[in-house]
Amino acid sequence: MTRTLHLNAFLMNTGHHEASWRLPESDPYAHVDLAHYVKLARIAERGTFDSLFLADGPQLWSNLAQRPAGALEPLTLLTALATATEHIGLIATASTSYNSPYNLARKFASLDIISGGRAGWNIVTTAGAEAARNFGLDAEPAHAERYARAAEFLDVALKLWDSWEDDAIVADKAAGVWGDDAKIHPARHQGTYFSVAGALNVPRSPQGYPLLVQAGSSEDGKAFAARYAEAVFTAQQTLADARSFYTDLKARAERAGRNPDHIKVLPGIVPVIGSTEAEARAAEQALEDHIVHEHGVARLENLLHLEPGTLDLDRELPADLPPESAIEGAKSRYTLVVELARRERLTVRRLIGRLGGGRGHLTFAGTPEQVADVIETWFTQGAADGFNIMPAVLPSGLETFVDQVVPILRFRGLFRTAYGPRRTLRGRYGLPRPANQYLSPAPTLV
């Protein structure tokens, strides 16, 4: 089979540009409007996207003035979207630091059953003290500890998802025997962070377990991805950086004994599309004009761990920023932003403009052909297995992508023209259904 491109729609209220909610077309209440998300999901499904995705953090970001805050909880929202769609994969972000494996494993298994095998889990460890303080902690756990807990969380969750053999239900009415207890495997897990004795109270789901997705690009993050992830979202600004990330991650997976084809790398792209280049640039400028710069400065200071009031809008970043190793959360995002500013010698004002749409992801303004060209180049030159599409404005940006870019990708033979016979999310990404670890002599994740 020819290699095919994979597309994920990263949905976020009125769009990924922080000022998108101010446009006349945008609904400032979209973040809590099921109908808005149903519409987005159906547009993505019309575009035969592999999946859609919701980010998440268990805290309310201050400040409310600047842009829509709060959201429907992703697993809840995706369950509602499961009933409104038929084919598209549904990837929810959930934190290993602020959930218990038993509860979370149940929810994903339930969503996988309800959606007919379309559930995916974007595994995050959740940076930041705000979240920690909502869960009984005084401060954010250290980066390495968060990842150690994440790895143990995964091990427990995988045991739980395998705790029913696929044929554990006998359903022998005449004999009065419903299930076979010999085909149930209690987790019997005693670890550093978790102790979980029993079997899951949900039968094994259509996919076995949700597609495992990950987005951390720090050293710990990449090590984790190489071990567990089947799809990786990443923020990359240049083809060269993206290729080196791609090559590195595939090599790490291989060293971990996995098939490198079974870990799909999807950089994020914020396409701003116009029928001419000038039109696309004008749309980008219109968004930038709506940015309230004081908010952008505060956010940038927060990301860079600087005291409020440090940055000057019309100067470059200070020279004496700490190294990535001193940063406890969002390490790779930190480095990416600093490198972008240094490479292009951006003032803080310009940097905020560049980040407004993509928060570090590749922002690209151009015609549908030009957007398709970028995608094709990265896809064919070893930088991507597909893309995480992050429209600056929603729903219009997704609609334009589906109606104008997807046909070009299809015409070029890069992307599917219809959903294939395999109905699960793993099926879309060309991945096998995982074997049950209690049955396979050499348990494997892929």
Next chain:
Amino acid sequence: MTRTLHLNAFLMNTGHHEASWRLPESDPYAHVDLAHYVKLARIAERGTFDSLFLADGPQLWSNLAQRPAGALEPLTLLTALATATEHIGLIATASTSYNSPYNLARKFASLDIISGGRAGWNIVTTAGAEAARNFGLDAEPAHAERYARAAEFLDVALKLWDSWEDDAIVADKAAGVWGDDAKIHPARHQGTYFSVAGALNVPRSPQGYPLLVQAGSSEDGKAFAARYAEAVFTAQQTLADARSFYTDLKARAERAGRNPDHIKVLPGIVPVIGSTEAEARAAEQALEDHIVHEHGVARLENLLHLEPGTLDLDRELPADLPPESAIEGAKSRYTLVVELARRERLTVRRLIGRLGGGRGHLTFAGTPEQVADVIETWFTQGAADGFNIMPAVLPSGLETFVDQVVPILRFRGLFRTAYGPRRTLRGRYGLPRPANQYLSPAPTLV
């Protein structure tokens, strides 16, 4: 307004009778079949029920042989049902012992928004060591401690649900001001069991917060209900017991400073309906004939905290059972079962037969008129504000109730003929939308 009856449909895979799955009509995979639950929800909605309800416990009950085990996680399933229904309330069981307030408050707020104000929470503290061992504990926490944690959990959750004032979203596009931070109230909770600093990341939902439901009938349970619950499910075997429970609970609520009309009491009833009495009895017998008694004995021994092998099918219960005060979980169920057995001098075999359908709830076999008579008597004689309908077999038992009993209740002027103008679950139960505790000078739950 005349007092109206309230009806809740307690849904459980193939029905509440433990042998229901063995009937020819039953689907042994119903417990994980969304279509089955959609069908049930729509039948209940056709019957203008106030709500439907799912029980839950975060553990897999052994043994699988005896009957369907495992289930879709209730909040997930109810979210899917929210999109398949328009009017009916959706009550999910969730544990205060094995959840964190921030996560659970988000999920209920999200379901309330997605369903247009139809969410309810059946608050449980979760008895049993099996559940405890899935969440890092060696043994079940003591009954009193579970209830202390539950009370603090509620206090935190109520703070979180009130953390956005209803008009916190300003949506001023021209000024670039989305929300008003002055209308956000961080929880700032530091307690014995929880510490939660921030505000919820979901705006205040249509109902303010989910309808609060409770079902514990122990002393701790009743004290908790009097303080928090807006609807109470209870198992009562006789009119006299039901009246005394009802009177006691209303008086407790009043002593707690609440309007006693704002706590609705709904005893469970397992109706087995036939067009004649003889037909109903035959249906009941057919179910009893499918019981595998060894399973029933094991379950009864577990409930009564007896060593396996203690009970004899053809004798009555032993005389020297411990008092309720010695029981750590499911206290009131314990007493109810023991009293039923003693009152009617039942052998273990007969007791298992009686419990097969209702697990302690009132089982009543009769014609539609007779079932309506029981409901009317309890409703008009101060024993119930409505009923928790627990069909022995699903979907057929619910269908029969809706098609044959509901019309009688409507004809007698006891029950609504259509859903009224208030679309929320509290609206169905005749309860007001709660005020925001940060705005009301005397915060009140009702």
